Amino acid sequence: MSSERRAIIDIQEMRKVYDLGAVKVEALCGVSVTILENDYVAIMGPSGSGKSTLMNLIGCLDTPTTGEYILAGERVAHLSDRQLAEIRNRRIGFVFQTFNLLPRASALQNVELPLVYAGESPSERRRRAKEALEAVGLGDRMKHKPNEMSGGQRQRVAIARALVTNPSIILADEPTGNLDSKTGEEIMQLFEKIYAQGNTIILVTHEEDIARHARRVVRLRDGLIESDHIVTRAA
Amino acid sequence: MRFITDLINGLRIAFGALRSNKLRAGLTTLGIVIGVMTVIMMVVIVMGLNRALKSQLDFLGAETVFVSRWDWQSNNWRDMIKRRDMELEYIDALRDESSEIEAISPFFDTQMNVSYRGAEMSRINVQGVSEEFFITNPKELAEGRQFTSSEVRRNVPVTVIGQEVASQLFPDQSALGKELKIGGWSFEVIGVTSKYGKVFGQSWDNFCIIPYGIFEKRFAGQNFDGLTIVAKGRGEDRVDDLTWEVTGIMRRLRHLDPRQANDFGINTQSAILDQFNQMTAGVYAGGIIIGFISLIVGGIGIMNIMLVSVTERTAEIGLRKALGAKRWNIAWQFLIESAAICAIGGIAGVALAAGVSQAINSFLPTDMPAWVVGVGVLFSAVVGIFFGLYPSLKAAQLSPIEALRSE
Numbered sequence: 001m002s003s004e005r006r007a008i009i010d011i012q013e014m015r016k017v018y019d020l021g022a023v024k025v026e027a028l029c030g031v032s033v034t035i036l037e038n039d040y041v042a043i044m045g046p047s048g049s050g051k052s053t054l055m056n057l058i059g060c061l062d063t064p065t066t067g068e069y070i071l072a073g074e075r076v077a078h079l080s081d082r083q084l085a086e087i088r089n090r091r092i093g094f095v096f097q098t099f100n101l102l103p104r105a106s107a108l109q110n111v112e113l114p115l116v117y118a119g120e121s122p123s124e125r126r127r128r129a130k131e132a133l134e135a136v137g138l139g140d141r142m143k144h145k146p147n148e149m150s151g152g153q154r155q156r157v158a159i160a161r162a163l164v165t166n167p168s169i170i171l172a173d174e175p176t177g178n179l180d181s182k183t184g185e186e187i188m189q190l191f192e193k194i195y196a197q198g199n200t201i202i203l204v205t206h207e208e209d210i211a212r213h214a215r216r217v218v219r220l221r222d223g224l225i226e227s228d229h230i231v232t233r234a235a
Numbered sequence: 236m237r238f239i240t241d242l243i244n245g246l247r248i249a250f251g252a253l254r255s256n257k258l259r260a261g262l263t264t265l266g267i268v269i270g271v272m273t274v275i276m277m278v279v280i281v282m283g284l285n286r287a288l289k290s291q292l293d294f295l296g297a298e299t300v301f302v303s304r305w306d307w308q309s310n311n312w313r314d315m316i317k318r319r320d321m322e323l324e325y326i327d328a329l330r331d332e333s334s335e336i337e338a339i340s341p342f343f344d345t346q347m348n349v350s351y352r353g354a355e356m357s358r359i360n361v362q363g364v365s366e367e368f369f370i371t372n373p374k375e376l377a378e379g380r381q382f383t384s385s386e387v388r389r390n391v392p393v394t395v396i397g398q399e400v401a402s403q404l405f406p407d408q409s410a411l412g413k414e415l416k417i418g419g420w421s422f423e424v425i426g427v428t429s430k431y432g433k434v435f436g437q438s439w440d441n442f443c444i445i446p447y448g449i450f451e452k453r454f455a456g457q458n459f460d461g462l463t464i465v466a467k468g469r470g471e472d473r474v475d476d477l478t479w480e481v482t483g484i485m486r487r488l489r490h491l492d493p494r495q496a497n498d499f500g501i502n503t504q505s506a507i508l509d510q511f512n513q514m515t516a517g518v519y520a521g522g523i524i525i526g527f528i529s530l531i532v533g534g535i536g537i538m539n540i541m542l543v544s545v546t547e548r549t550a551e552i553g554l555r556k557a558l559g560a561k562r563w564n565i566a567w568q569f570l571i572e573s574a575a576i577c578a579i580g581g582i583a584g585v586a587l588a589a590g591v592s593q594a595i596n597s598f599l600p601t602d603m604p605a606w607v608v609g610v611g612v613l614f615s616a617v618v619g620i621f622f623g624l625y626p627s628l629k630a631a632q633l634s635p636i637e638a639l640r641s642e
Binding site for chain 2: 056061081086089094102104105114118165
């Protein structure tokens with residue numbers, strides 16, 4: 001880790017308490033973590049460890065109860081709904097386990113979607129969506145609908161959609177969870193390539209095999225960071 | 236510019252969603268279709284009726300009064316039938332004493348069979364009038380002439396016939412100079428009027444006009460309505476003066492003392508129009524209320540289906556929010572969808588109304604102005620926006636986490 005790299009995510013003492021009326025559930029009990037630019041981090045942990053809560057907070061889908069979150073130099077912990085939407089649009093590229101593509105839209109239209117909300121012109125949207133699809137190797141599948149594609153291809157479309165806004169981080173939640181191991185491996189190769197191009201990737205997973213692709217593994221347990229270490233890569 | 240792009244995007248999403256659910260969208264919009272159709276049909280029919288009546292009353296003449304024992308606006312037949320008949324002498328008295336009368340004619344009418352050689356038409360309207368009737372109620376002549384005062388005075392059996400009588404009894408020849416039988420009596424055709432057309436589905440071209448003297452001689456006792464005096468005034472704006480003057484003279488001629496009510500009617504086109512407009516205004520209002528109710532019912536249907544649609548698409552909403560859609564992006568998307576369903580319903584309603592109004596035009600006059608189309612479609616879109624508001628806001632309020640989790 002060279003010292004020139006800037007921190008892209010800086011989380012300090014983040015707590016998240018869910019008020020369920022009768023009981024209060026503390027999902028995160030003070031988590032501090034810093035992720036540098038062009039880092040490749042896997043967040044692991046059993047269910048109930050606070051893994052999903054942390055991912056939602058990193059993805060600006062939710063706001064913490066207390067604590068500070070600086071994303072690419074911007075304090076985002078207590079922004080309004082509207083500002084969070086903008087941050088998600090510009091800063092974060094989501095990749096979901098279930099792909100979450102619009103079923104009736106073509107691959108191209110799916111990839112264009114974040115640019116629609118960014119207010120880009122149709123021609124610019126088209127150009128950038130094509131570029132992103134070509135980058136994930138789907139240059140010949142642009143007009144296809146999700147149900148005309150394999151699971152791996154669908155996830156590639158979703159990755160293209162995550163990349164198309166040039167976000168600060170790619171946030172992938174169990175990206176291979178719905179794929180067979182061979183296809184899953186292909187998707188991981190794609191992440192490797194994206195990482196090599198200088199992107200920051202955060203991978204949420206419970207599979208050790210998948211986590212091994214990352215350069216750093218953060219393990220959560222009971223709302224706290226249990227361990228945080230650099231992956232030693234086997235040749 | 237941004238707004239236009241948003242609108243186009245919203246429309247594209249909305250139409251995509253509609254296309255994938257054609258049947259449901261179609262059924263949902265049925266209420267709107269029926270509502271719009273009802274309102275438009277109401278407007279079309281009432282406007283058509285009003286126009287038809289106006290054209291019929293144009294034939295009565297805007298500056299003409301009809302004095303008879305019958306008050307056209309009253310339905311108190313039992314009293315009116317006891318009234319004394321009009322007298323022909325009134326005509327000279329009215330002409331002499333009133334400064335407002337330009338022309339005046341007696342008017343008798345009855346139904347008679349009319350024939351020429353083998354051809355016969357039954358129940359033709361036969362009118363007995365003086366030559367001044369052609370001034371009080373001008374008729375355009377297709378051929379020939381109207382009768383003269385001398386023919387009226389001498390009771391010459393001549394007749395001016397309507398276009399339909401001429402074409403039915405004299406199909407391939409001119410009627411002029413032919414001897415026609417009216418109720419068995421011979422009359423010489425001296426004029427044929429131009430075609431007037433139909434009013435309320437009835438032909439206004441099957442009549443025979445004859446001098447009133449000979450009418451009395453031949454058909455006395457056949458005219459159940461008695462004598463009507465037709466008086467034309469000196470302008471539409473002076474009809475009230477004419478009515479006032481004629482009323483005074485008539486009261487004196489009928490020897491009414493000041494406490495007695497008029498025992499005659501002075502009927503004018505404007506009075507009938509007023510009465511008819513009052514009646515159609517009621518029908519109009521009723522129809523529009525019914526249309527509104529059905530639009531509201533349709534709107535509630537839209538709201539219901541939009542709520543279902545929001546629930547079904549919770550995951551989609553979550554995804555869109557995760558990708559950066561703001562609340563108003565989502566609200567806008569569902570609002571446009573709702574407005575689009577309703578506008579399509581409105582277009583269908585307008586189209587149906589246009590078709591029905593074409594179909595019934597032959598027996599019920601209809602009149603569909605262009606603005607009705609625009610108002611119909613626009614109004615249904617407004618209904619869509621109104622009833623789509625709640626589901627749209629509900630969609631916009633969904634938290635992205637909850638929405639994504641609903642997969």
